[in-house]
Amino acid sequence: DAGVTQSPTHLIKTRGQHVTLRCSPISGHKSVSWYQQVLGQGPQFIFQYYEKEERGRGNFPDRFSARQFPNYSSELNVNALLLGDSALYLCASKQGSTDTQYFGPGTRLTVL
Amino acid sequence: GENVEQHPSTLSVQEGDSAVIKCTYSDSASNYFPWYKQELGKRPQLIIDIRSNVGEKKDQRIAVTLNKTAKHFSLHITETQPEDSAVYFCAAHRGNTGTASKLTFGTGTRLQVTL
Numbered sequence: 001d002a003g004v005t006q007s008p009t010h011l012i013k014t015r016g017q018h019v020t021l022r023c024s025p026i027s028g029h030k031s032v033s034w035y036q037q038v039l040g041q042g043p044q045f046i047f048q049y050y051e052k053e054e055r056g057r058g059n060f061p062d063r064f065s066a067r068q069f070p071n072y073s074s075e076l077n078v079n080a081l082l083l084g085d086s087a088l089y090l091c092a093s094k095q096g097s098t099d100t101q102y103f104g105p106g107t108r109l110t111v112l
Numbered sequence: 113g114e115n116v117e118q119h120p121s122t123l124s125v126q127e128g129d130s131a132v133i134k135c136t137y138s139d140s141a142s143n144y145f146p147w148y149k150q151e152l153g154k155r156p157q158l159i160i161d162i163r164s165n166v167g168e169k170k171d172q173r174i175a176v177t178l179n180k181t182a183k184h185f186s187l188h189i190t191e192t193q194p195e196d197s198a199v200y201f202c203a204a205h206r207g208n209t210g211t212a213s214k215l216t217f218g219t220g221t222r223l224q225v226t227l
Contacts, residue, residue, distance in 0.1 A: 042217030
């Protein structure tokens, strides 16, 4: 089985721009979570979606939004990019009945 | 909300020695505690996890212990090898509450295994 996949791998944007990151969960997993990992720190929870509904939101501004599609893939959108948004954005999926989350390779976002 | 503290931030051991990483958590309702290994430029990979109804779990050279009363848990790696060099993260979570899946991570421990 394929693991969690994310696209793109790397992205360079300038301040004020908008970005969309994509995630495909492991087949059969209906839950997708997004995390931001700033260099040298642990991942910070942004959002969780389960069965296309938002089930959790971390302490991030409204510039961050997400959605989940009928095939359980997900998008993370960030508007009005700031330099501080530069980070590795990780997606994780899990089955609804278990706790174990599996991470994708991440999207490295650089904001100039 | 949950807060997870992790120590030490860096750890250097000689090959063959043991390594111990410790974490404390604040939310007594947390009941699932995974450990992830992250190599440079790679995704976090689950190496072991423990639930609050268990005090210890072992998988070959890796073990995790949990003290619910003190709200701390530890990762033990025995007979360390150079390929164990990586950043290790602990995390805590209220497991499977309405299918919620928010993990709160520690700040990471950079383990270096020297020859």
